[in-house]
Amino acid sequence: MFKNMAATMPGPEVLDCAGMTRADAFAVRQGVASLTLMERAGAGVAHAIMARWAPRPAAILCGPGNNGGDGYVIARLLRDAGWPVTVFSLGDVAALKGDAAHMAGLWTGAVKSLDSFKTERFALVVDALFGAGLSRLLDGMALKASRSLAERDCAVVAVDVPSGVNGDESGSEGACVKADLTVTFHRLKPAHLFHPARAACGEIIVVDIGIPDGWRQGAGALPEIVQLPGITLPDTGHDRAVHKHGKGRLCVLAGPPGATGAARLSAMAGLKAGAGLVTLLCPPASLMEAASASLAVMTKSIREDDFADTLSLHRPGALVIGPGAGLNETLKARVLAALSTGVQAVLDADALSVFADDPKALFAALHDRAVLTPHTGEFERLFPGLLDASASPLEAARAGSQQSGANVLLKGPATVIAHPDGRVAVNIHASGRLATAGSGDVLAGIIGALMAQGIAPFQAARSAAFLHGEAGYHLPPGGTAEDLLAVIPAALESLGREQERLLTLNRLGR
Ligand SMILES: NC(=O)C1=CN([C@@H]2O[C@H](COP(=O)(O)OP(=O)(O)OC[C@H]3O[C@@H](n4cnc5c(N)ncnc54)[C@H](OP(=O)(O)O)[C@@H]3O)[C@@H](O)[C@H]2O)[C@@H](O)CC1
Ligand SMILES: [K+]
Incomplete structure (x- = not known):
């Protein structure tokens, strides 16, 4: 179920969304630009996609926050690698702020309204609608898009979490995107571990976005994933005494x-x-x-x-x-x-x-x-x-x-x-x-x-x-x-x- 995770998991802790925000802020205080973190996050998703699929018509669905910002990075990198890419935005691109606005500015292709998104035109869809900032149930265009994805047999890649899933929670009352692959950043979040949220994630990859050592300071006792080096096994030796x-x-x-x-x-x-x-x-x-x-x-x-x-x-x-x-x-x-x-x-x-x-x-x-x-x-x-x-x-x-x-x-x-x-x-x-x-x-x-x-x-x-x-x-x-x-x-x-x-x-x- 968690295939390949050991190879891709940079560390054993589980972070909730607030913990992730703190780690992100720590990186910025250490001199890592937040735009660099976003570029690495987008690159991690784009590389995971290219490692699994040959170029094919791809739709990138971008939301109004930084999850959408990651989407614009992914769109640029896939297009630079020769993929036919179409970007759809939930809301007005001009309303984007900060890093997401910057990354949208680096995307030189067209941006269509999410309202015009038709799943059947694409073989792969990147869900960059909502990540850690999800604050309410999906509705409107986002809900419509998540439903149309569920009806079609195209590959779905979720950025950080499938939209509709709250990273801290194992379940959701509302609808969510069902992904084949979820690429998250730095550490696993609770939603990646527990059903039913976990089932919406598909395969999970954790990408290292270069948050410097020291991010754990003041974080208290973080939940950790049990790993072989940290367990104690009985002594099964041949000592005759x-x-x-x-x-x-x-x-x-x-x-x-x-x-x-x-x-x-x-x-x-x-x-x-x-x-x-x-x-x-x-x-x-x-x-x-x-x-x-x-x-x-x-x-x-x-x-x-x-x-x-x-x-x-x-x-x-x-x-x-x-x-x-x-x-x-x-x-x-x-x-x-x-x-x-x-x-x-x-x-x-x-x-x-x-x-x-x-x-x-x-x-x-x-x-x-x-x-x-x-x-x-x-x-x-x-x-x-x-x-x-x-x-x-x-x-x-x-x-x-x-x-x-x-x-x-x-x-x-x-x-x-x-x-x-x-x-x-x-x-x-x-x-x-x-x-x-x-x-x-x-x-x-x-x-x-x-x-x-x-x-x-x-x-x-x-x-x-x-x-x-x-x-x-x-x-x-x-x-x-x-x-x-x-x-x-x-x-x-x-x-x-x-x-x-x-x-x-x-x-x-x-
Ligand atoms: N932390 C890090 O280290 C890094 C983080 N990174 C990326 O940033 C992501 C987090 O970004 P984020 O905080 O901007 O939140 P995000 O998920 O884009 O959504 C916020 C927007 O959505 C809106 N909104 C929410 N729910 C809604 C709904 N149901 N229906 C409609 N609207 C809804 C909400 O509106 P509001 O609640 O404010 O009204 C707000 O406008 C994270 O998941 C990762 O992908 C990477 O770049 C790497 C570094
Ligand atoms: K997402």
């Missing part, structure tokens, strides 16, 4: 009879992700079912009323609680008991939903050694209305983490990991093949295994999301959660090798 107890002990709570599969997936994932010892804590009635289906995973019977005692007996480095656990008061009590011991814990599935009627009781017990792993439905149960009220899942997860006091990993095609201190990361390294039943149980087990091995919860959640995503790329078509377990070692190996290569290059100063 290592004992299984020294490689991390993980406990997983099993559910009632007939529903132990989810916890068994988590437990197996924990072993595959390097935990030395994994124990399924089973209600007595589930013991035989769990034991007969497990080989390397240990099984232990637990009593109804002594979950904190059970944990102090097994002294796990981390606990996974929730997958297939059953929605009942016993589970609620066990979650609260586990949290009261201070053990590092992954709360997944039923351990979240069981608090739908009283999330505050959960929040009062949570701490930053816990990781909540909701999908959007579970998130809504714990934080009613927060997703809708937030510009994007990024903001929602950050707010959810601060409200609850725990790390929150909000699952989706782009998974957000938030720490209560305000740090946020987004994992986009994930195959669509992960969208299969039980995949979340596997993720919970991997997070638990990494925490049990001494990796701090926020870092464990970031790293596990990336490793789980990598395992998805090793899955054959039609792969199930069981198949996902089987490819975790291969995923660990390939990431370990690549990380070592990057570290070596770094040491050599490359």
